[in-house]
Amino acid sequence: MxxxxxxxxxxxxxxxxxxxxxxxxxxxxGVPERVEALLREEWAAQLIRGWNACGWMDMPARLGDRVGRLIGAAPGSVVMGDTLSVKVHQALAAALPMRPDRRVILSDSGNFPSDLYMAQGLAGLLGQGHEIRTPDPQDVEAAITDEVAVLMLTEVDYRTGRRHEMARLTAKAHAHGALTIWDLAHSAGAVPVDLAAVDADFAVGCTYKYLNGGPGAPAFIYVAPRLVDAVEATLSGWLGHAEPFAFAPDYAPAPGVGRMRVGTPPVLALAALEVALDIWDEVxxxxxxxxxxxxxxxxxxxxxxxxxxxxxxxxxxxxxxxxxxxxxxxxxxxxxxxxxxxxxxxxxxxxxxxxxxxxxxxxxxxxxxxxxxxxxxxxxxxxxxxxxxxxxxxxx
Amino acid sequence: MxxxxxxxxxxxxxxxxxxxxxxxxxxxxGVPERVEALLREEWAAQLIRGWNACGWMDMPARLGDRVGRLIGAAPGSVVMGDTLSVKVHQALAAALPMRPDRRVILSDSGNFPSDLYMAQGLAGLLGQGHEIRTPDPQDVEAAITDEVAVLMLTEVDYRTGRRHEMARLTAKAHAHGALTIWDLAHSAGAVPVDLAAVDADFAVGCTYKYLNGGPGAPAFIYVAPRLVDAVEATLSGWLGHAEPFAFAPDYAPAPGVGRMRVGTPPVLALAALEVALDIWDEVxxxxxxxxxxxxxxxxxxxxxxxxxxxxxxxxxxxxxxxxxxxxxxxxxxxxxxxxxxxxxxxxxxxxxxxxxxxxxxxxxxxxxxxxxxxxxxxxxxxxxxxxxxxxxxxxx
CATH class of the missing domain: 3.90.1150.10 (Aspartate Aminotransferase, domain 1)
Structure with missing residues (x-):
């Protein structure tokens, strides 16, 4: 290129x-033209029919696969929606119950504050005594012990640009029985990431930075295919249901990463992001x-x-x-x-x-x-x- | 009119x-013209400066007040963002800890399934034995007892259009010491709602139905001003922080309903909604x-x-x-x-x-x-x- x-x-x-x-x-x-077409030819002209006729309902999965290519995620392992903070919550709420005997969430002092806030909020909600440790970034590796339930890091520091060694830290976390959540906010579209190769467990990120999706563009979440069917989706919204339009009274998770979808997809924002991904597809x-x-x-x-x-x-x-x-x-x-x-x-x-x-x-x-x-x-x-x-x- | x-x-x-x-x-x-202006004159031309120069950051509160007028909510008691399912989670996660000795979430069999799914997901996450009761709609009133922590209902049934009597049910819930969460998905812009007059505790709703905000338009949440400062925001994202741009390591909730904000606001969707609200302002x-x-x-x-x-x-x-x-x-x-x-x-x-x-x-x-x-x-x-x-x- x-x-x-x-x-x-x-x-x-x-x-x-x-x-x-x-x-x-x-x-x-290309964004204004695409968004105008979405508004006039899809929303205005198709109205409710747009959900099927224009493929709106599938956008979170379809665009998720295109983001996935940029971060080494297999098709069907990434889905779009919500904000990055909500996706952090989902990843952590999925990971912690997989390590029920451990109480340490290990992050670092360079993580983006919202990630730490979301961990604090979830820990408070759970009331199970989870402790969030935030050593300085250079001390994280040494802090990975058998006490750690989840290692939750942002790969690239939002202030300094310092980059963690994802492969090595993930391997050490796994060696100690911990799960990993990687925030790729400053990685996706910025540096090569290969989630499958490093064997990451969960990853999250946003699309309004390097990916050029626009202000408030939706977030993404990755769950390793080997783990996803064991994930309890606790933000269990109807669009993560196996059959959303059966309107059954009880939640049953969709197979795969689809269970991390929550509510109605943000179609306007996804349409803008789609144009941005047309460029990224060639990169x-x-x-x-x-x-x-x-x-x-x-x-x-x-x-x-x-x-x-x-x-x-x-x-x-x-x-x-x-x-x-x-x-x-x-x-x-x-x-x-x-x-x-x-x-x-x-x-x-x-x-x-x-x-x-x-x-x-x-x-x-x-x-x-x-x-x-x-x-x-x-x-x-x-x-x-x-x-x-x-x-x-x-x-x- | x-x-x-x-x-x-x-x-x-x-x-x-x-x-x-x-x-x-x-x-x-007016939507295509406004959205095109947002794209070309704000995002493209102002870039990062748009957050302040174009008022993007304040949109969730500003538009929340305009929705608030339609549902009898005082200025400063409604905020926009996320999806309705996420807002249901937030309301319920805020309400349940306010009734720590009670374990019953009372809804009805006519509630929109996603609301029930979100309650199921939260109950599972908490692991405190919360029970979700879903009697038929006509039996809800009789089911309000001193066991009930939260009465969570959609005012207007998505299938039949049947409307609950919000004032009477809220009063009975309060008489039994329960809190109320009203889902206004089929109410906002459809029927007069007066949250302040009925003394509702929490309300949530979406803006893509009667309010004409567009496919996947953001949701809203109302918290009664008398309660809001006691709310523990557990989806504690940076934009619900008292000082988001201080990047402090610990979460401190914004005063008022601002704490129910989570992540970066969906600016494109909010711009479309803004045009829809221009019409509603006159209604x-x-x-x-x-x-x-x-x-x-x-x-x-x-x-x-x-x-x-x-x-x-x-x-x-x-x-x-x-x-x-x-x-x-x-x-x-x-x-x-x-x-x-x-x-x-x-x-x-x-x-x-x-x-x-x-x-x-x-x-x-x-x-x-x-x-x-x-x-x-x-x-x-x-x-x-x-x-x-x-x-x-x-x-x-």
């Missing part, structure tokens, strides 16, 4: 260098990863050569990073605001981290060089040091 | 009489109810006068019905297929129920008369009796 040609598939604002596709991906050009993840590493290395080299006052917060070894690079700066928030004002969009995470995401589908070396030029100039001239750039916003 | 003028606000297919707005509402004409629910009853009564009278072989499955007393009317026919599935083939779209629920929904925003007396004409003619000529009309589909 020639990534210099894929940029034309995205609708990017003139003059903007977008280094925040790790937070919300850019819009594929070789190995080639994409090579392009991502090249962009990231170019950015690090440029920034370190020309920008004073910033410190690399990401691993220097590209094999230990996802597809983002973070730099610390004592006034990181203000510097990021100045960058955004000049058309270089990254984002900020407290206390001092400037994040830059690298998305080869719509970024090239020229973009990276211009971003470095602008950052270097902002820092050299101190023009980030204006009151407007220091005002805090709720979201960055 | 003059309902003869609101029909023009919807994009309905030529020649179709749509009596299935109780399953999936028709598309408001007086009393006037709408009067129009709905007039349409329903006209339909019943016409069908009973002219159609042989059908039996009314809905209460004859309009005050005991929602905004749908169901008739039984031994070959109801085939008859409904014949109706659909001739442009009268209702739907079918096993074993023999033909459902017809009445939506005054886009139906008038002429539509009802034509629907009766066509049904009478199909039954009189027996032209429903073709093999094609007897073939079962997964969804109707």
């Amino acid at each position: 020639d990534f210099s040609r894929t940029k034309a598939l995205f609708d990017l604002p003139e003059g903007v260098i977008y280094l925040d596709g790790n937070s919300l991906g850019a819009m594929p050009r 070789d993840m190995g080639a994409l990863r090579a392009a991502s590493v090249a962009l990231s290395e170019r950015f690090i080299a440029g920034v370190e050569a020309r920008c004073a006052g910033v410190t690399l917060a990401s691993p220097r070894d590209a094999t230990l990073r996802g597809s983002q690079v973070s730099f610390r700066h004592p006034q990181g928030y203000a510097v990021m605001q100045a960058l955004i004002a000049e058309g270089v969009i990254g984002d900020f995470r407290q206390p001092d981290i400037m994040r830059f995401g690298f998305t080869p589908l719509y970024l090239d070396a020229g973009d990276i060089d211009r971003a470095v030029d602008i950052l270097a100039d902002i820092l050299a001239t101190g023009r980030w040091d204006r009151p407007a750039f220091h005002a805090r916003k709720a979201v960055t | 003059d309902f003869s003028r609101t029909k023009a606000l919807f994009d309905l297919p030529e020649g179709v009489i749509y009596l299935d707005g109780n399953s999936l509402g028709a598309m408001p004409r 007086d629910m009393g006037a709408l109810r009067a129009a709905s009853v007039a349409l329903s009564e006209r339909f019943i009278a016409g069908v009973e006068a002219r159609c042989a072989g059908v039996t009314l499955a809905s209460p004859r007393d309009a005050t005991l019905r929602g905004s749908q009317v169901s008739f039984r026919h031994p070959q109801g599935y085939a008859v409904m297929q014949a109706l659909i083939a001739e442009g009268v779209i209702g739907d079918f629920r096993q074993p023999d129920i033909m459902r017809f929904g009445f939506t005054p925003l886009y139906l008038d007396a002429g539509d009802i008369d034509r629907a009766v004409d066509i049904l009478a003619d199909i039954l009189a000529t027996g032209r429903w009796d073709r093999p094609a009309f007897h073939a079962r589909k997964a969804v109707t």
Whole structure:
């Protein structure tokens, strides 16, 4: 795949260098047309018949298989729906009863807070004394013991881009009798993932970051085929039922990962995601990863050569990073605001981290060089040091 | 409000009489334009900045207040998100720990199966021996006893349109120390609901039926303001956190109903719903109810006068019905297929129920008369009796 040609598939604002596709991906050009067709030719024209006639009901499975190809999941082992937080809950609620004699959920202090919150909420609901351990990321491996019921990690750290070694940690978890839940929020569409090869138990992720599904696009969940028929689906909604339209009084789970479906699928969002996946269907993840590493290395080299006052917060070894690079700066928030004002969009995470995401589908070396030029100039001239750039916003 | 003028606000297919707005509402004409603006001017142009600059982050609360007006909920007591099944789980998971010494969840055999499935899933997860009782709808009132932790009912029966007396049942539940969860799937936008006046504890509902939010539009949840600060949000996602963007390691619930938010809001779906609510903002629910009853009564009278072989499955007393009317026919599935083939779209629920929904925003007396004409003619000529009309589909 020639990534210099894929940029034309995205609708990017003139003059903007977008280094925040790790937070919300850019819009594929085909989305408005597809969504309009969905609205006018499907919803308006077919009305209720759309569920069958337009294939809406099958979208969670059909799109799940297409996401699955990107993360090494066999057809029929991924399904779309809900939000990532809900999928974390489902995975954990499925996994914990499979280790009834254990009470430790092992995560790390670098996990995305919502994953930890969902674990806290579930542990509170269960009231069985589950303990959530969050050592620092580098100490996770040593913390995998026979006490651990579930190892629940986000592969790529949302702040630093540090990447866990999924294969090794999964193997060690299994050696100690623990199950694994991998959050692929910053992995799917960013780095090659092979869930089957690493023998992961559960995985979850979102589609609005690297996959470019749009704001609030649905999440996905993977369950290893060897486990799925033993999963008790506790968010046991009708669309995870073996026969949803029999309207039987008792829940009976659908075979396979279909039981992780809950309620009515979000058809508009799935239609937008479908267009994004048309692009991904053509992508070789190995080639994409090579392009991502090249962009990231170019950015690090440029920034370190020309920008004073910033410190690399990401691993220097590209094999230990996802597809983002973070730099610390004592006034990181203000510097990021100045960058955004000049058309270089990254984002900020407290206390001092400037994040830059690298998305080869719509970024090239020229973009990276211009971003470095602008950052270097902002820092050299101190023009980030204006009151407007220091005002805090709720979201960055 | 003059309902003869609101029909023009919807994009309905030529020649179709749509009596299935109780399953999936028709598309408001303004939706494609608004969604295209969202895609091109917000997602594509603003990218990550859309969360603040375009108000995406506040949509669940802002739209919740607008739905709240239709169901008698004070501003700040309703929030949008997820699916109805997930909201049922949240309400029940919040309510059960408030009655720790009780083990009975009282519902009825007419509840929508997904609500019962979600209760079964939660009861299984908790493992505390909760029992779900499902007497026939007419026996629910007598079954409210001091054993009941939660009375969980759908106000309007999805098959028959039978309507529970929310005020009386809520009062009796409270008299026995039980909490109430009302599913308003077939109520919101169909009948006047006054949650505050009946002193309901929790309510949930969907927006793709009478509210016309589109296929898979997000759900809503109401928590009585007097209760909400005692609610333990167990689906404790980051957007229900008091400070989501502080990324603190521990969950702390947002004040009020905001704690029932879970993950990232479905922005595309919310934008479509917003257009639908522009219409609802102008609707007086009393006037709408009067129009709905007039349409329903006209339909019943016409069908009973002219159609042989059908039996009314809905209460004859309009005050005991929602905004749908169901008739039984031994070959109801085939008859409904014949109706659909001739442009009268209702739907079918096993074993023999033909459902017809009445939506005054886009139906008038002429539509009802034509629907009766066509049904009478199909039954009189027996032209429903073709093999094609007897073939079962997964969804109707």
